[in-house]
Amino acid sequence: MLRHVPLIGRYRDRPSNNLRRPETAATEDIMEHRRLGKTDMNVSVLGFGGSEIGYEGASAQTVTDLLNGALDAGLNVIDTAECYYNSEELIGHAVGDRRNDFYLFTKCGHPHGMESGANWSKDSILESVQRSLRRLKTDRLDLLQLHSCSEAELKKGEVIDALQTARDKGYTRYIGYSGDSYAAHFAVQSGAFDVLQTSINIADQEAIDLTIPLAREKQMGVIAKRPIANAAWKTGRRPIDSYHHEYWERLRKLNYDFVRNDMNKAVSVALRFTLSVPGVHTAIVGTKKPERWRQNAQLLEANPLKEHEFQAIRERWEECAPRTWIGQI
Numbered sequence: 001m002l003r004h005v006p007l008i009g010r011y012r013d014r015p016s017n018n019l020r021r022p023e024t025a026a027t028e029d030i031m032e033h034r035r036l037g038k039t040d041m042n043v044s045v046l047g048f049g050g051s052e053i054g055y056e057g058a059s060a061q062t063v064t065d066l067l068n069g070a071l072d073a074g075l076n077v078i079d080t081a082e083c084y085y086n087s088e089e090l091i092g093h094a095v096g097d098r099r100n101d102f103y104l105f106t107k108c109g110h111p112h113g114m115e116s117g118a119n120w121s122k123d124s125i126l127e128s129v130q131r132s133l134r135r136l137k138t139d140r141l142d143l144l145q146l147h148s149c150s151e152a153e154l155k156k157g158e159v160i161d162a163l164q165t166a167r168d169k170g171y172t173r174y175i176g177y178s179g180d181s182y183a184a185h186f187a188v189q190s191g192a193f194d195v196l197q198t199s200i201n202i203a204d205q206e207a208i209d210l211t212i213p214l215a216r217e218k219q220m221g222v223i224a225k226r227p228i229a230n231a232a233w234k235t236g237r238r239p240i241d242s243y244h245h246e247y248w249e250r251l252r253k254l255n256y257d258f259v260r261n262d263m264n265k266a267v268s269v270a271l272r273f274t275l276s277v278p279g280v281h282t283a284i285v286g287t288k289k290p291e292r293w294r295q296n297a298q299l300l301e302a303n304p305l306k307e308h309e310f311q312a313i314r315e316r317w318e319e320c321a322p323r324t325w326i327g328q329i
Contacts, residue, residue, distance in 0.1 A: 019076060019100060031074050031297060034281040037221030039174050039194055041103050041142060045275055046297060047077030049225065049286035054080075054087030058288035064094040066290040071101050073297060079197075079223065079284050080136075081107035081147055082128055083114050088135035096137030105223075106132050107147035107178050109159070120153045125162035129171045143195055144172035148329045151183040160192045178225070180327025181206060188214045195221035197284070199327045200277055202259075202270045203229040203250040205317045206327045208277055216279040226328065227274035227283035228267055233259050246328055254320050256313065268299040273313055276305050 033042040048070055053063050067078070078095070080087045088106065095102065108128040109118045119125075129144055144166055149159055154177075163175040176195030177187035184198050188211050196215050198207045204226060215222050232239055232247035239248055251259060259266040274283050285296055 019103065031300060033076070036223075036281045037195060037215075038219045039221055041174075041221070043103060043221075043282045044074055044076045045282055046075060046300065047079055047223070047282045047284045048075060048293070049284035050078065050080030050087040050091055051084045052286040052288045053090050054084035056288050057085075058090065060090060060093055062288060062290065063090040066288070066293060067091065067094045068098070069290055070293045071095065071098060073294065075293070075297075076102045077105065077282050077284070078102050079105040081110075082132055083107075083110035083112075083147065085113070088132055092135050092137035099138050103142040104136060104138060105143040105145065105176075106136065106141060107145040108132070109147040109149055118147075118149070118153075120149060120156075120159045120162075122158050122162040122165065125159065126166060126169075126171075129166050133171065140170060141172040143174045143176050145176040145178040145195070145197060146187075148179045149177070149183065149187075151186045154183060154186055154190070160190070164192070174221075176221070176223075178223075180329055181210070184211045184327065185214070188218065188220060191218065193220065195223060197223035197225055199226045199329075200224040200274050200280060200283075201227050201229040201247075202256065202273055202313055202317075203232070203247040203254065204325075204328055205314070205321065206325065208314070210327075212277065212279045222280050224274045224277070224280050224283040227285060228270045231267055231270075233263055233266060236263065250321075250325060254316055256316060267296075268302050269305070269309075271296070271299055272302065272305045273310060275300070276310050 032045050034045060036043045078091060080091055082088065108125050109120060111119055111124060111128050133139065144163055146159055146163065153159055166172050167175055174194040176197060177184060177193045178197035180199050184196060187193055188196055196211065198211060200207050212222060229247045230244045232244040233251055239245060258269045271283065274280060
């Protein structure tokens with residue numbers, strides 16, 4: 001039986017690791033927090049993803065306003081990566097002086113950007129994480145993740161050793177894997193990682209069957225990326241950004257009535273679906289618009305998806321999804 005819980009409510013779980021409770025007049029609206037697997041982190045169900053602020057050229061002032069407003073309202077997860085252009089620098093500048101107010105996650109493996117390929121050598125990863133610490137203006141990470149590392153590289157062992165060394169040196173408290181499909185399954189099965197970050201949304205459900213049950217069995221933390229499927233339906237036509245094309249095509253075939261009938265409601269249903277997946281602890285949403293954070297948080301004020309609503313989305317996926325619809329990196 002799927003157990004649903006309210007996504008917005010009083011601050012019930014005080015985060016550990018000396019994380020401070022946000023001081024704000026809006027404390028009655030601070031969102032639900034969930035324990036991230038076996039870690040000591042009680043994470044807000046809605047987290048901030050740092051890709052857009054880097055890729056879309058957000059200004060330093062915009063990021064300062066966005067992140068401080070989000071932290072004040074109860075968000076306590078910030079996730080980024082070395083390859084998101086200047087995302088780490090923007091985050092460090094914006095909230096480096098509030099380091100005890102949030103959990104800080106980053107990713108490694110692409111020191112010169114995703115377009116330039118990966119470097120999975122141990123030396124490169126250890127150098128990368130030290131650069132990330134400087135950019136983020138901190139002396140430690142809460143989570144360091146391998147960024148879309150292939151199953152073949154994982155099996156060699158060097159990348160896992162590199163992350164374990166980073167943890168031993170005190171650069172990070174926990175280590176994780178960010179990726180999808182069978183590489184993610186191997187990462188979970190290996191038992192080497194504390195946390196899995198993977199794609200989970202109404203147009204990307206492979207992980208719900210392939211990796212999430214095993215991650216739950218191993219009591220791993222689970223971070224959902226792309227939780228609203230990049231809102232690929234919002235324009236009503238094929239998106240200009242090719243990054244969203246795969247979800248656009250899938251959603252046309254899935255033809256969910258809530259997307260077809262109400263495009264604004266679709267964001268709310270999509271986000272609540274992802275957070276209703278058993279084993280998911282937080283969903284990372286990126287934006288460069290300060291007002292969007294509050295809008296996303298308000299979406300969670302709607303009643304949780306009823307079990308039959310959740311199951312209807314799952315059943316539609318099972319009816320329509322070919323095996324080629326694997327998790328999107």
